Amino acid sequence: MASKLGILRSVFAILLLTEPLLAQGAVVPDTARGAIDPETAPRPEGFAVRTSAAIELDGRLDEAAWAGAPPITDFIQSQPNTGYPATELTEVRVLFDAKNLYVGAVCHESEPDHLTVTSLERDYQTLDSDVFGVALDTFFDRRNAFLFWINPRGAIRDAQAFDDSRTRDDAWDGVVAVSTSVADSGWTVEMAIPWTTLRFRPTQSQQTWGVNFQRRIRRNNEDTYWAPLERREYLHKMSRGGTLRGLEGVRPGRNLTVKPYVRALRAAGDDIVEEERGNDYDAGLDLKYGITSRMTLDLTYRTDFSQVEVDQEQVNLTRFQTFFPETRDFFLENSGMFTFGDVRGLSGEPRTSVSLRDFTLFHSRQIGLRNRSPVPIVAGGRLTGHVGEFQLGLLNVQTGSFEGDPAENFSVVRLRRRVLGNSDIGFMFGNRQATDSGPAQYNRSFGVDANIKLLNNMFVNTYFALSRSSSADNDEAARFSVGWRDRVWDASAMVRHFGEAFEPGIGFVRRVGMRHYYATFGAHPQPRIPHVLSINPYVEGDYITNLNGTLETRTGEVGLGTTFLDGGRLTLAYTNLFERLDEPFPVQSSVVVPVGDYSFGEGSVSYQSSGGRDISGGLRVSGGGYYGGTRSTVAADALWRVNYHLSFELSATHNALSVQDTSFTADLYSARIKYSYSTKLYFRAYVQYNAATEQVITNLRLNFIHAPLSDFFLVYTERRDVSGGGGVLERFVTAKLTKLLAF
Known part of the structure; x- marks a missing residue:
């Protein structure tokens, strides 16, 4: 008990010590003193210019039309130094014609050899890469937006955001053309977004849109925006976005697309019923139609998901x-x-x-x-x-x-x-x-x-x-x-x-049949500590009863998280638990926890390094009691990014338990290879081993984008019993071709 009280005292001491630091202006480093306040700063305005000249997408911005568009500059940091000017210059220009909206950006870089590019795949993970981002609030409602992020090698991620950044649709894909170039002075983005990709009011001859632009400089873990944002806010926080004027005489088009597919599949394995083994052929289609500028109809016939990556295996050591x-x-x-x-x-x-x-x-x-x-x-x-x-x-x-x-x-x-x-x-x-x-x-x-x-x-x-x-x-x-x-x-x-x-x-x-009470209190200041972006001490607790008011679960946790300037994060936590079992709990087939009351504690420490490095990883170690016994867990993952074409990932989770005088383990292991030949051709290999089921699951996938939003997939999936007497339980080989038709 004394040790638990000591932990509580330590956490609250950290909370109290942050107060004088803040009073002294230590929320951000001294270099950011006098920075603007994103909450009160005026929203900036930019202008788009019509062009009659053809724009060649080569990532150079060397057409005369680009020089005639007013530059959008003065990006402001959201992190690490909120409200302070960006450390590197970014210049954005916007053009348009009857078919496309063009966005060009020159991202000046004093250390071009330190640009970070993690992948060439579409919808890549943007957090660990240098990126340029665009948010377009086409209805100027300050809530919803189309989002586009481009890295220095031309890979694109797109999405739609709703409710002022509360929800985001990462599965949305739009037809967008992008070209980039990298030079000694930095990197350049040139993109064309067809009007048919966007939705806006066609009845308005003069268009006014909400807009924001983002620049991420990964070597500094620096996020900057044209319209200033707080550290906890995102590109699609459109209530804080800027305004884009000058668009006129444009229309969104018919917004009708049809995407048919054909698929061939071969199935085998002991768990496949006889009538489903062998070859199978199928075809179907998806249709998308913009009924109005703000209403979309999607239809699907004979829907097929054979190209989707298999589920990641999980170890469940809870009652739910x-x-x-x-x-x-x-x-x-x-x-x-x-x-x-x-x-x-x-x-x-x-x-x-x-x-x-x-x-x-x-x-x-x-x-x-x-x-x-x-x-x-x-x-x-x-x-x-x-x-x-x-x-x-x-x-x-x-x-x-x-x-x-x-x-x-x-x-x-x-x-x-x-x-x-x-x-x-x-x-x-x-x-x-x-x-x-x-x-x-x-x-x-x-x-x-x-x-x-x-x-x-x-x-x-x-x-x-x-x-x-x-x-x-x-x-x-x-x-x-x-x-x-x-x-x-x-x-x-x-x-x-x-x-x-x-x-x-x-x-x-x-979980049903319960009443759940929860409370938490914490802080997340930016103190004057070298290499530290923020610290996050916190306390939290859960109190869960059945419907008659009898206590079933109680947890109390104290923790301290530290986020470093390079993007790494260290977390320490201690949790005290109480569980009341009204019926036996089978942890596994041969181990059953009897009815009774159980009190136990668990401590944990975890570290996740910056994903922007060529070699990165994470480690989590925890240990303590578990229903009258003990449990210890070690989870580790490692990533080796050879270059932006090729990467290798390994992960392992080892659970060692001793319950009811029985010791056992529950382990998961996985390996993943990603190879991107270009922004149109990718290969992925994913292998998982679940020691509890003694099964290996393999998923190999080749994806070739042969036309905009049109794919060819070749997929191999296998589930194999490796217990000794087993064999192939399921095996599927799939070839699938899709083609997007726009009308």
Whole structure:
């Protein structure tokens, strides 16, 4: 007990010591004294210029038209020195003609040999690379944006952002042409965005858009923006964006695309039923149509996801089910529109102990998957967009019967309305219904929610949901949370309730039959410590009872996180736990924890190095009690980036447990190779070994982009039993060709 009190005293001492540091102006280094305040700084304005001359995309900006466009400069740091001018000059110019919007950027660099490029793949990880970013708020609503990030070798990542950066659709892909060049003085970006890629009001002859530009200088871990942002904010924080004027006489086009595919597959293995072995051929298509400038219809027929990378294996040592994230493009696109549950914001909202991995009223993996195996999707449709002040999402998908399970229809309705500036209230309805069975089998769920932002730093999140099925009566779930986060402090409190029979058939809920209370308090200052960007001491606790008020789970944690100027992060934490088991808990088939009360603690230390280095990695070590026994965990990962073409990754997790006089391990190992020949041709190899199941899963994927948003995939997937007497359980070889047709 004395040691625990000592840890608590240490953490609170750190919290108290930050106060005089802040009073002395130690939030940022001395070099940033007198910097502007992003919260009060005026929003900048830039101008686009029409050109009649042809623009050749060669990454040079040597056409006369570029010289005639006014430069956009004066980028401001968000980190490491918030509000201070960027350490390197960035010049942006914007042109347009009848077909395209052109953005050119000259990124001056005093150390060009230290440019960091991590990949040539589309939708690469931008955090670890030098990048130039563009955010276009085409409706000038200060909430939504099209996003584009380009690295010095011409790789592009694009996305759509909604609700002033609270949600982001990373699966969205637009037709964009990009060229870059690297010289002794820095690097240059030249990009053309067709008007058909964007959505905007065609009735306005004079267009005024919200806009922001980003420059990341990875060697300094420096993020800079044209329209200044706080350290906790992102490029798509459009309420703080600048304004782009000068666009006139442009139209978005018809916005109709059709993407057919053909696919050949060969299946084999002991777990593949006889009638599904051998060769199979299929074809289908996706259609996207912009009904209005703010409403999009997506249709899919005979949907196929055979090119998607396999799920990453997980070790579950808890009493509750495991959450697997969505990886299929059709469901990832516009997924933010259908978010409802224990959300975590993207714009620096306070810490909380829950996320969508704990509860979401709609989890698209309920559609087209059964025990992580694919179920045929016959057809589906999705309508998303805005109707007046309302944001609307409709989804309907029909699946076929599968191994004795009936065909099902899934429907989702999502409605949200903006209130109080950057807040919203909403409604969701979901229905899952068997369509080829006798008596009606259904599951329906309803919910209302609100996400309120007050005083610029306070957040209120609440929801109430009901579920009902053909086999169970109504039951409910509810949450209310309030949090505060400013430049130094953060705090939040939350209460949740889940009924015993609450079961949304189209969603995911990790734990039911409980009431959950949570609170946390912490700080994240930038003190005067060499090589340190920020420190984050915190305390947090959970108190969970059953519906009768009897304690079931209690946790208390104290921790200290340190973020370094190079991007590395070190975290120390100690957690004290109490668990009451009302029924036996099978940790594994041969080890069962009996009914009873269990108190134990766990300490952990982790370090993740900067991902921008050629060799990087992370290590997490934890150990302590576990239901009357012990558990220790060592998790490590390593990345060797040979160059921006080739990289190797290794990861290992070793769990050693001793429970009920039985010792055992639960281990996972994986290896990944990424090779990018160019921005159009990639190869990936991924191998996983799960020691608990004694299975090896292999996934090899070749992707050739033969035309804009048109792909050829060659995929090999295998699941093999390596226990000694087994063999190949599943093996799939797939060839798939897609072609985007624009009208």
